[in-house]
Amino acid sequence: MWRINKKGYQINNYKGLLGILPALLFMLIFFIGGLFHSLTLSLERQPLAGQENRFWAYKELMNQSFLHSIMVTVGIAAAVAILSGISGLLAALFLAERSRKWKWLQIIFQLPIGIPHLLSAYLLMQVFMQSGWYSRLAFRLGLVDSMETFPVLIHDDWGIGIILAYMWKEVPFIVLLIYPFIVKLIADWKETAEVLGGSFSQTVRLVIVPILLPMWVGGMWVVFAFTLGAYEIPALLAKTSFGSIPVLAFQEYSQFGLERQPFAIAMNLVLAVISFLIGCLLIYFQMDWFKKGRRIW
Amino acid sequence: MKKLSMCLAIFLLFLSGCSAGTKNNSQRVGENSLKSDWKEITASAKGSKVNFFMWGGDEGINRYIDEWVAPQLKDQYNIELKRYPMDAVEFINKLKTEKRANKKSGEMDVIWINGENFKTAKQEKLLLGPFTSKLPNFQQYVDTQSDDINYDFGFPTEGYEAPWGKVQFVFAYDSNKISNPPKSIDELQAWVKQNPGKFTYPAPPDFTGSAFIRHVLHEKSKDYNAYLSKYDEALLKGEADQVWNVLNEMKPSLWREGKSYPQSLSQLEQLYKNGEVWMTMGYDEANASNLIKTGEFPASTKTFVLDKGTLSNTHFLGIPYNAPNPDGAMTLINFLLSPSTQMKKMEIEYWGENMSLSVERLSDKDRDIVESIDRGSATISQEELSSHRIPEIGAEYVQWLERGWMENVANK
Amino acid sequence: MQLEQINIQINNESIIHSIDLKINSGEIFVLMGPSGSGKTTLLKGIAGLLPFTSGKQTWENGTGTTGLVFQEPRLFPHLTVLENISFGLKVRGIPAKERKKAAREFLKNLQLDGLEKRYPHQLSGGQQQRVSLGRALILNPDLLLLDEPFASLDTTLRQDLIEWLYDLQRKLSFSILWVTHYLDEALSVADRIGIILEGRLQQIGTPSKIFQNPDSEKIAQFLSLPNRFSKEQWSNWFQGELNVLPTLNRGWIDPNHLQLFAGEYNQDEDIREEFTCMIPAIVTKVRPSREGYSISVLAGNQSLDVNTTGWKRVPTVKEKIRIRVPFAQIHWYSE
C-alpha cells in the first residue's frame, strides 16, 4: 500500500498540475494578451487626428449619448439573459418531464444551436418583418388587411426584434446547458419530495430550481456577456438610431479610419469591464451558494 | 503563480518589442515590378497565382470572374485566379493593420476600390505605386485625359489605380404602381407625401444612402461645382442645413415614418422585392435589369434619372503595397481592361455594367458589338444616362455629410 | 392499514404478486427478503410513488398517511436542518412561524438541538439519517415506511439508532413497516415479521414463530437456518421412524443444542430421559466465538455446525468425535 501512495495515482502531486499549463498559457497569451494589447491600442495617441492625450478615447466616451448607449446595450443584454433563462428553464423542465414521449421536441429545441447568429438574425427578419412570412400568414387569416397594420417587430423602437432573435438562439442554449442537470435532479429528488407531500410544481420551485440556481444563473451570465458583445443581430435588426455599442464600435472600427480604432476598442473595453464587474458579483454569489449546498455534483 | 506572471511578462515584452519594430520603414517587394518592362512582367507572371479581393455580394459579378475571367486568364496567361469575397472597407482596414505591423508580404494582389477607400489607401501608402502606365490596354483604350479616370471622388488617381468600370446612380420603381415617377428631389418630396411609407433610403454611411443625400445637396446647392475643388468645410456647413431640412421634412412620410432606415442597399432592395416600398435606387444603372433577369425584381421595374442629373463614378482596381505577386496582378488588370473582357462585362448575362474604356478608341468592329449589346429592359439609354451625369465630390465632404446625417436626421 | 391482492407491474414485468397484508396500529412490522424480491417496490407502492396494477389499499379510519425514509438520507442539500425537517409542513401550506416552531420542538426528539442552522453536508451520517426520519415523522404519518434506513451506517451507530427509533416509536406509538435484511435488526424491533420472496409474501408471524416454523425450505434458506436436513436424513441418524406430522418433511436444529463428545462412546454419559441420537463425525473447522467455539463437522457427507459453551477443551481438526442430537430441539417444517 505504501508503494502505491508513493508513486501510483497522482492526486495532490505537484507534477500532476503540469497538465493545466498548456491550456492556461494559451489563454493567457491569446485571450488575456489580446485584451491587454487592445488596452494599449486604445491608449494610443493620435497626433494626426489632433488627439495628444493618452486617454482621449475615454474622454470622448464620456457623454450623454454613450451613456444612453450603455443603458440600451446592457438593458437588451439583461432582458435577453433573463427572458432566455426563464423560457429555457420552463422548456427544459417540460422536456425533462416528458422527454420519452416527445423526443422530437428535443430535436426542435436543439435545431438553432448550430445556426450562426448572423443567419439567425436573417431567419427571424424573414418571418417577423412587416412584409415577412408571419405578416403574410396574418393576412391570409384575415388578421391584418395591409402589411402596415402588422406590428413593427423588426427595426422597432424597443428592440423586440433583437430580443426575439437572441431568444431564438439562446433559449436552446440554456436548454442544452441545464437539461441534463434537470433530468438528474428530477431523478434524485422527485420521489423524496413526493413522499413528503410536495407536488411536482412544488418540487420544482422548492428543490430543483434552488439547487440548479448556480448553474442556471451561470448560463444566463454567459448569454448576457455574449449578447453584450455581439454585433450581427443588432446590426441587422436594430433601428438606425438604436445605439447598440457593438454596432457603434464596429462602425467606428471599420468605417471611419484607423485613427478612430482606439475609440472603437475603448467602447468594447467598457463593455468588457461591465461584463467583468457583473461577473465578479456573480462569482461572489456562486461561492455563497456553494457554501449553502447548492451544487449538483 | 510566480511562473505564470513570468510568462505573462515575457509575452508582454514580446508584444512591445513587436510594436517598436513597426516604426521602421520597410522596402517594398513590388518595387522591382514597377521598374520592369511589360515583357518581363508578363513573363514572370506566367504560372503564378493571383488573389483578387473584391466585394462578393453579387451573383452575376462573381460568375463573371469565376466563369469567364478565370478560365480565360488560365488559357491565355497560365495564371490561376482566385477570387476572395470581401468588402472594400474590410480589406483596406486589413491593409492598414498589416502596414502598422510591418507585414511585408500580404495576401492580396488585386483589390477593387474607389472613393474613400482609395483615398485612405493612397494617403496611408497602402498601394504599390503608379502602375497604369505599364498596362498596354490602359494606354491604348482608356481615355487617359478624362476627369473621371484621373480623379476618384475628387482625389487624383495618379496611376495608383486602373479604371475597371463606370456606373451611374439611378432610381428604380415598379411601373405597375407608379406611372409617372418624380424627376427631381422636389417632386420626390411631393410624391413621398402623397404615398406615405412607400419610400426610404439606406442609412448613411451606407454607400448608396450616402449618394442619395448628395443628390439632395446637388439640387439644393447654389454652386455644386464649388465642391469639386479643394475641401472647404465652411462651404458645406453653409448649405448642409437645407439638406437636413429636406430630409427631415420627408421623414414623417418615409417607410416606418423615418424612425428606422434600411441598414444597407440590400435591405432596401429586400423591401422593394417584398413590396414594402415602391422605389429603390442604386449606384448601378444596369442593376435593375440584372435583377429582373434573375427574377428577383418584378419585370415591371423601370429606372429613371433626375432631370438635374445623377451621380456617376468610376470604380478602380488597385495593387496593395505588399502584394505577393505584383506581376500577376498587373497582368490580370491589363486583361480586365482588354476590350473583349470589358464587353463581356457589359452583357446582362453576367454584370451588365458600363465599360471603363473609351468607345472612341475601340476598333470599328468592337464599337458595333458594344452598340448591339442588350443591356436589359429597365436600363435607360446610353444617351439619356450620359446627358444626366454629375460628378462626385471629395471624400471629405462625403464623410462630413455621413456624420452630419446621423446627427441631424437619424437622431433627431 | 390493509392491503388486499396487491399486484404491481412495471414495464409489463410483474414485480409484486397478489399480496395481502395488514398492519395494526402501533406495531412494528418488519419486511425481510433478499434483494430483488420486491420490498422497495412494495414500499413505494404503499407510499403512492408507484401505482398498484390491481388490488386495494384501505385504512382503519378511512384514510391514512404514510412517510417514507430511504436507505440514504436524501436530505435537500440547499436547506438547513430546520428547513429540511419543516419541508413537508411547508408544502402543506403551513405558515412559516408555525412550522418553525413545530420543527424546533421536534428537534429535541431527534436529539439534534443546536444543529438547526447546519446544512446537510455539515452533518455526520447518523445525524443526517435522524433528520431524514424527523422529516417524515413530523408529518405524523399513520404508517412510517422504512427502506433499510440504517444499512449504510456502521454497526454501533446502527444499533444506537435502532434503539433510539424503537424508543421513539413506543413513545409516539405510530406504526412502522420496516424493510431490512439484517436479522438482528429485525429481531430487536419486530412485533411481526413478513418474508417476501420473488414478489410474493411467503410468511407472516412473530419472530419466534417464523424461526421455529419456517413455511418452506426457501424461507429457511433465506433465514440461513443452520443444520437443515431432510426427514430421511434425520431418520437415518435416529435409526427409525420419527414421530412427526407427514407434511413436515424437513428439520433444523440450532448449533447450541448439539453436544459434542470426544473419544469412545460412553453409555453412562447418556443418562437423560430423552430421545436422542449420536452421530459420529470428523472435525473440519474450529473457530472461536464469544461463547466458546463454533465447530464444523462432517458426518458422512453431511456438514453440521456445533457450538460449545465455555472454553474448556477444544477438539482439534480431523479429530473423530460424536454429536449428540436431542430430538425435541429439532424444528420441523415443510419444504
Next chain:
Amino acid sequence: MVKRIKSPGIITVFFVMLFSLFLLLPFVPLIIWSFTKYWPWPLLLPEKWSMDSWRYLFSASGRAGEGLFNSLIVAVLTLVGNMVLGIPAARVLAQNEFRGKMIVFSILLAPLFIPYTVSIMGMYDFAIRLDFINDYLSVAFAHLIITLPYFVATIWFQFRLIGAKYQEAAASLGASVSKIFFWIEWPLLLPAVLLGSFLVMVISFSQYLPTWIMSGGTMLTIPVVIFPFASSGNSSIVSAYSLLFFVPILVLMLVYFLLMRINSRKQFINRGEDIAIRTNKHSNQ
C-alpha cells in the same frame, strides 16, 4: 398521501407548442426562398419557382464544396487542439486542489464571460505577426479560444462525476498513470468528449469574425462565403447557403447520436440522462 402527478396544464403545453413553432417556423420561408427568386407580399407561396440559387451554389463561383471542406478542416484542427489542451487541463482542475485554482479556472472560462470581440481586435494586430503559421492553424487558434471554455467545462464536469474511485482502484492494482487514463478514464469520459466535440465543431462551423481576422479573409469557410450575400440581401442565395450550412450540422448531430448510442450500449455511463435511467431501473426492483 402522495399526490399523483397531474399532466401539465394546458398553459404549459400551449407555451411549449408556441415556442416550438417560434423555433421551427422560420425555417419554412428559408426553404421556400431557396427555390424562388421573386416572392412579394402577400403571397404565402411564390408563384415562380427556380433552381438558380442551388445551381449557383454548386457552380465554380458558389464554392460550396470549398467552403465545406475548409470549415471541416478548421473544425477538426480546433477539435484536436481542444483535446490536447482541454482534457489534461480539465483533469487537473477536477482531480487536484491547489492554490489559485479558482483564478486558473476563471482564466480558462474567461471567453465565456467577457465579450471576446475586444480581445480579437487586439489579436488582429497580433495575428499579422504570426503569418508564418499556416492559415488553417491560425484560424483554428482563434476558434480554440472561443471553444476551449465549453470543452473544458464539459470534460471537467464528467471528471467530477467519475470521481477518483476507479482511478484509485486501478492504481492499487498497479496500473500506471497513462494506463489509468487510457483504460479507465477515457472510456468513462467518452460521452462527455463526444458532447464536447459536438459543441466545439458546431461553434467552430459558425464563426465568422475570428475566421476572417485570423486568416485575413482568405480562409473561405462557409460563413465567410455566406457573409457577403447575407449583407447583400439576396434572400434566395442566402437561404440556399444557410440550408447548405445546415448539412454538416445535421450530419454531426447524427454522428453524435449514433456514437452515443453505440457507446451507451457498451457500458454504463454517468451522464445525466443515463443516471436517470439507471436510477429508474434501480427503483424498479
